[in-house]
Amino acid sequence: MTTMTQTAAKADTGLLPIVSTALAGVFLIFFAGFAQATVFHDTAHDTRHAIAFPCH
Amino acid sequence: MTLKLLSSAVFAGFAAGLIAVLLQFWLVTPLLLEGEEYETGAKTHFEGVLVVVEDSEGNIVAPEEEAAEVAEEEENLMARHATTFFMNMVVFSGFGLILVAGFALAAQFGHQVTFHSGMVWGLAGFIAVQLAPAAGLYPELPGTPADNVVLRQYWWMTTVVTTITGIAFVVFGRGLVYIVIGAALLAAPHIIGAPHLPYYAGFAPPELSALFVSRTLFVMMIAWVVLGGVAGYFWHRQTD
Structure with missing residues (x-):
């Protein structure tokens, strides 16, 4: 019974936490990897090159 | 959760x-x-072969770095x-x-x-x-000179999204249709092609x-x- 309850809970994450978690990830990657503002570019320059993102 | x-x-x-x-x-x-x-x-690329710096007595000068x-x-x-x-x-x-x-x-x-x-x-x-x-x-x-950075970023993001979706279709899809759609998604960005300069200038x-x-x-x-x-x-x- 316990197992069944847990299984049900596992499958019941709901889309909202999943989507918001993924969006938080996209948000971080955007600023670290893509934002072209000079301050972001300069701070992340070496990281962008080292992780093979298009840099400049 | x-x-x-x-x-x-x-x-x-x-x-x-x-x-x-x-x-x-x-x-x-x-x-x-x-x-x-x-x-x-x-x-400089080919340093010492094509670019040779000589002093007044004709000796080759190695580039010196200032301390x-x-x-x-x-x-x-x-x-x-x-x-x-x-x-x-x-x-x-x-x-x-x-x-x-x-x-x-x-x-x-x-x-x-x-x-x-x-x-x-x-x-x-x-x-x-x-x-x-x-x-x-x-x-x-x-x-490495390259094409417009924003164009490259768009291609890069599109490729990542289609590849993730393509892999998910191929791995988790049940049936041939999913595999075919997945393969098409994986191939699409490479068929379109990434933005590149028309010359080499590295x-x-x-x-x-x-x-x-x-x-x-x-x-x-x-x-x-x-x-x-x-x-x-x-x-x-x-x-x-």
Whole structure:
């Protein structure tokens, strides 16, 4: 019974936490990897090159 | 639930970010800095062969670096490497959040991720985020002129999204239709093609660029496998 309850809970994450978690990830990657503002570019320059993102 | 998602992602992101940054400092950063010397003109490709500097008596002069300049550079390098360390943590936390969101989505369909399957997820992440885009846009050594950065970013993002979707269709789809759609998604960005300049104008020797590309991908593969494994471990442990 316990197992069944847990299984049900596992499958019941709901889309909202999943989507918001993924969006938080996209948000971080955007600023670290893509934002072209000079301050972001300069701070992340070496990281962008080292992780093979298009840099400049 | 959200806490479980976040904690798995952040633990894994920090572990993978740490591995990545250590390997980068060892294998990638020295090449990056050397590439910059070609970018700024401190070094020239074919130095000593085509570009020969002679003094008044006709002796060949080796390029000399000024001591003060070097000391100042070293101080700046420390700050620079510190930001690189920090940004790696940010980027890998970002990758971790998206990866763990994928774990949670897979759980909705009854797929459980563990330490071992997490490593395979990590490898798939490496293929989607690093390897597939690199087939169109090679990792750039500083001093590599390239097409418009925004165009390249669009192609890069499109390729990552279609590759993730394509892999998911091929791996989790039931039936031939899913595999065909998945394969089409995987191929589409490469058929369209990445934006490139119509000429070659790199400053650095091809050997240096080639080594930079292979090492970048090698380091990122290890970091992604660590990311997937650690995220899978915490995800599985918190589920039990």
